[in-house]
Amino acid sequence: MNFSKQLIHWYHEHKRALPWRNTTNPYYIWLSEVILQQTRVSQGLPYYERFVESYPTVDTLAAAPLEDVLKLWQGLGYYSRARNLHAAAVQVVDQGGIFPSNYKDLIKLKGVGSYTAAAIASFSYNEPVAVIDGNVYRVLARIYGIALPINSTQGVKEFQKLAQQLIDKQDPATYNQAIMEFGALQCVPKNPDCHRCPFNKECIALQQQRVEELPVKLKKTKVLNLHHHYLVTVTPAGHTFLQQRDATGIWAGLYEFPFIESAGALLPHELTQDPMVQEVYDGVRFRESVYNQEPIIHNLSHRKIHAYFWIIETDQEMPGSLTIDQARSKPLHVLMERFMTNYWK
Numbered sequence: 001m002n003f004s005k006q007l008i009h010w011y012h013e014h015k016r017a018l019p020w021r022n023t024t025n026p027y028y029i030w031l032s033e034v035i036l037q038q039t040r041v042s043q044g045l046p047y048y049e050r051f052v053e054s055y056p057t058v059d060t061l062a063a064a065p066l067e068d069v070l071k072l073w074q075g076l077g078y079y080s081r082a083r084n085l086h087a088a089a090v091q092v093v094d095q096g097g098i099f100p101s102n103y104k105d106l107i108k109l110k111g112v113g114s115y116t117a118a119a120i121a122s123f124s125y126n127e128p129v130a131v132i133d134g135n136v137y138r139v140l141a142r143i144y145g146i147a148l149p150i151n152s153t154q155g156v157k158e159f160q161k162l163a164q165q166l167i168d169k170q171d172p173a174t175y176n177q178a179i180m181e182f183g184a185l186q187c188v189p190k191n192p193d194c195h196r197c198p199f200n201k202e203c204i205a206l207q208q209q210r211v212e213e214l215p216v217k218l219k220k221t222k223v224l225n226l227h228h229h230y231l232v233t234v235t236p237a238g239h240t241f242l243q244q245r246d247a248t249g250i251w252a253g254l255y256e257f258p259f260i261e262s263a264g265a266l267l268p269h270e271l272t273q274d275p276m277v278q279e280v281y282d283g284v285r286f287r288e289s290v291y292n293q294e295p296i297i298h299n300l301s302h303r304k305i306h307a308y309f310w311i312i313e314t315d316q317e318m319p320g321s322l323t324i325d326q327a328r329s330k331p332l333h334v335l336m337e338r339f340m341t342n343y344w345k
Contacts, residue, residue, distance in 0.1 A: 003143075003199075004168040004175050010198050011178030014185060016041070020048065021177065026099035026124040027058045033119045034085050034111070038078055041184070047076055059097055062089035070253060070331030077334060079251060084111025103129045119176065128172040130163035132156075135183025140166075141215035142187060145204025149218045220302070227264055227306045229271060230257040230335075232291065232343070234313050239321035242330060250300065255330040257309075264306075265295070271310060289313075291343065298335050307335050309343075 015021070018041065020032035031051055035044045050072060055061035061069070066086050073082035087110040092099055100106045102125065106117040114132070121127035130136075137150040140162055148155035168175040186197055194206050205211045233241040242255045260266075260274050268290075271277060295306035322330075324344050332340070 003166050006198055007178045007182060008168065008171065008174050010186070011174065011181055015177070015181050016185075018045070019052075024124045026101075026120050028052065029120050029123045030088075030099070030112075030116065031085075033116045034081055035076065037081060037116075039076055044076070047073070058089050058092050058099070061086065062093040066253070067331055071329070074331055074337060075334065079254060079333070081111065083253065088112060099124075101125050103127055122172045122176045126171075126173050128167055128169045130160070130167045130172075131176045131180060132160055132163055133180060133183075135180045135187075136163060137215050138189065139179055139183045139187045142205035142211060143199050143203045145208065145210070145214070147214065147216050150215045151218050155216075222302075223299075224303050225306065226303055227262045227295070227308070229260040229262060229266055229308045229310060230339075231259065231277065232257050232309050232311050232339075233318065233321065234311060235317050235321055236315065237317060237321075239317065239323055240327050241318055241321050242327055250303070251333040253331070254333045254336075255327075256333060256336045265308070291339075296335070296338075305335070309339055 018032075020028055023029065032044075032048050035047050035051070039047075051061075054072060055064060064086070066083065069086045070079060070082055073079065073085075076082070091110055099120070100109070103117050103121040106112055106120050107114060109117075112120075118129045118131045121129050122131065137159055140146060140159055141150065144162065146155075146158065146162075148158050150156070150159065163179075166175075186192065190212075192211065194200050194203070194211060197203065197206075200206055203211075205214045233239075241258070243258050244255050245251050245253060247253055258276070260271070260276055289311045291309035291311050292307075295308055298305040298307060324340075328340055328344070
């Protein structure tokens with residue numbers, strides 16, 4: 001079968017109208033690809049539009065304060081993508097303000113991996129380098145019946161080799177768009193409509209009734225359970241208090257309420273006896289109450305956070321406190337944003 005030609009034919013008939021497909025500007029393509037990593041198109045599209053409106057060029061993005069970029073990113077998760085986005089923009093500007101024009105140089109940008117470099121190189125410069133993302137792994141694993149784990153060293157090499165062999169050398173940009181779109185719309189993870197698939201006669205997974213089994217992925221790292229007790233200060237003036245997380249690790253650089261980490265649920269007297277609480281509220285009279293009796297569960301890739309919010313009503317103002325509007329204007333991670341939205345409607 002002529003895989004690339006069939007795929008491109010399908011693409012021309014079924015592709016979605018998306019704004020980043022109407023340009024070869026590497027800045028816009030890079031922006032879209034970073035936003036769409038680990039993000040559905042329907043969720044990422046409004047973020048893309050807001051970023052383009054706020055920062056229409058790489059120079060404007062590089063000149064923006066990181067805190068503003070993180071605030072605009074808020075809600076997308078995986079905030080390291082936003083920090084790398086800003087750092088790479090600064091990198092491009094420092095190198096003369098012109099995006100690298102080939103895969104080899106693109107991959108040197110902060111946060112740009114092989115997939116993103118391949119996407120920019122092919123979409124902007126028509127360089128014949130194959131993209132490999134979750135959609136591509138799924139399409140190739142099923143059609144060609146490949147059972148190698150996609151997150152193993154050998155699997156990555158084999159899929160990359162096959163993808164590079166299949167790419168249309170004359171039209172790599174359209175081919176790369178086509179195979180990703182095919183995985184997003186036709187060869188979906190669960191219950192794909194194989195009867196309408198243009199490759200159903202050639203698909204090894206379909207012939208062997210292994211569609212749901214492929215692609216194969218090695219088991220993830222064991223999930224770590226964390227119990228966070230957030231201290232939500234409310235002063236007599238209605239102010240509150242936030243702290244900024246460290247520059248590394250989970251939610252790096254974002255703002256949140258001070259919290260205590262414990263092995264599980266805490267009783268009020270256990271909370272008030274904690275050394276951190278006594279230090280933060282030294283000399284301040286307060287009464288505490290639990291906002292949520294049952295923990296709010298927030299799942300991350302290798303962590304499950306059990307979040308408890310304690311309302312701390314103080315009898316006096318505290319240095320460094322913020323108005324509610326000031327607090328909500330800070331770049332917050334999703335747990336804080338959800339709480340503030342629900343508590344301070």
